Amino acid sequence: MIELWRGEMVESVHAGHAVICDASGAVVDSWGDADAPIYPRSSAKMIQALPLLESGAGAELTPQHLALACASHQGAAIHTDAVARWLADMGLGESDLRCGAHDPYDSDSRDTLVRAGDAPCQLHNNCSGKHAGFLMLNRHLRGGAEYVEADHPVQRAVLEAFEAVTGETAPGYGIDGCSAPNFITTVTGLARAMAAFAAASDSGDARARAMVRLREAMMLHPELVAGEGRACTELMRAMGQQAAIKTGAEAVFVAILPQQRLGIALKIVDGGTRASEAAIAALLIRAGVLDAGHPAAQARLGGPIHNRRGLLTGYLRAAPGFPG
């Protein structure tokens, strides 16, 4: 699907699966194995946020809250401060999270911790916004504290929504990096779910209205969905408000195209994120929502790769048979 060139030769190659579905859930285009079962990882965060809105628990939430619920954020101050406020507004705190701590991806945030001699906390976890949403749903459902357990009411609600929007019965789940269950679907199931988000309208049912709010929140706040320098943020900015996109670990990427009423899902089989970013850029260009010459697109696909001294070493490009 994606090739890394160095000098006059392909150095590395990434294989993958990609599917585009329309509003009816039908497959419009596909590459690789459309029926491959995958863990959607963080690309499922919009689905995981549906019960929060459908239940009414999140009726008062702002677009900023919703963008954070769908985010794999950098742990910059704009992310951690907002999640901290959200928790405080619920009368909860960092210790109620069950996502675990890791160093923030944002280098300024990490350097600030180093200079202060502080360790990262659970707010820095890239999934802390999703977990704040889980906690808000949990307050509504009156569930126990261990909201990431697969048989907890929060996760049962997520599974119900997940199976409904993918149109598939999940054959199982894995434990995600943030400890929540991550349910299995096919690449087609995930693309079908994204197409449902794309086609949803405010005149629809509670689920459709939740989908509209979530996709709009992501497009309004690309800076909250990931962070500076990241593909989700830079590509959404480059597309204006024409698409909501989301990465997932192990090289999953999804896109919601409301104007086209299309959903896209892809998985690079080796889990290489550079390739999933290049592949989603290729499909967004093909769909007419991303300019191939935009710096944010070039940084993921086709643009020059430079080494430590600024010398050109190569570039990433779509493999023969894949658009781009």
Place this chain on the structure above:
Amino acid sequence: MIELWRGEMVESVHAGHAVICDASGAVVDSWGDADAPIYPRSSAKMIQALPLLESGAGAELTPQHLALACASHQGAAIHTDAVARWLADMGLGESDLRCGAHDPYDSDSRDTLVRAGDAPCQLHNNCSGKHAGFLMLNRHLRGGAEYVEADHPVQRAVLEAFEAVTGETAPGYGIDGCSAPNFITTVTGLARAMAAFAAASDSGDARARAMVRLREAMMLHPELVAGEGRACTELMRAMGQQAAIKTGAEAVFVAILPQQRLGIALKIVDGGTRASEAAIAALLIRAGVLDAGHPAAQARLGGPIHNRRGLLTGYLRAAPGFPG
């Protein structure tokens, strides 16, 4: 070649090529495409150091110097201080390097820079030891300052050694991350070169004696070849002095097995380092030089992978048909 499992399902898969050659240069075993052309990247550093010793320019160098010449180091103080002394002993300094600067991989070293408000310098470049060796050879050859240019006497000497030990004419080169030319060979050519290192003896010619010095230096100083926590360092320690191993960017890995007089080379086609580390562990276990139950082996192949909260999420294992 290598599979990442999560829960009850394979999440990601890495394909690769691997070759084992004997002292005669014959292929003993292979997986994937043994004739695939590759950039050996930093796995060629032992070859790039041959002219330094064969020419007599490095006659007085210690095993520490030679381990650093073959290293992709972490930029910890033990690495940068030693390279700085080596340069000073030649009457040269950091500004004579042509490798460029990047943040040290060693987190203590990086944190020290952050706290001091300092930027990394070329000494922190993981290739600075190799470049110190280039500069020492250059002093002997009386070449110009731009020793990384492909037609410079230093790189012409490297190419001559490279083609001799791989037994192949390089069809071209790419510019490496450190700006030096990186010549193309096949996986078999690289394995043949490593077998020559394995079979070399002190009673041989200047090239053979150089090979012995380099492989012994790497086995004596695993801490200088990479650094704490890194695969080269931890696996060499785990094997005692039974093998010299070296990683290269984009998922190349090589091994020199002197007792078996065997050389190993492998390349993961997608460039995923976790898979090249797992694959070399599998082949070292199969060769009888690495204990599959050793923590350093388990950390690369077969051992549990935990998430941010310490929960088991999966493991890496050899795919069917690949040893391990």
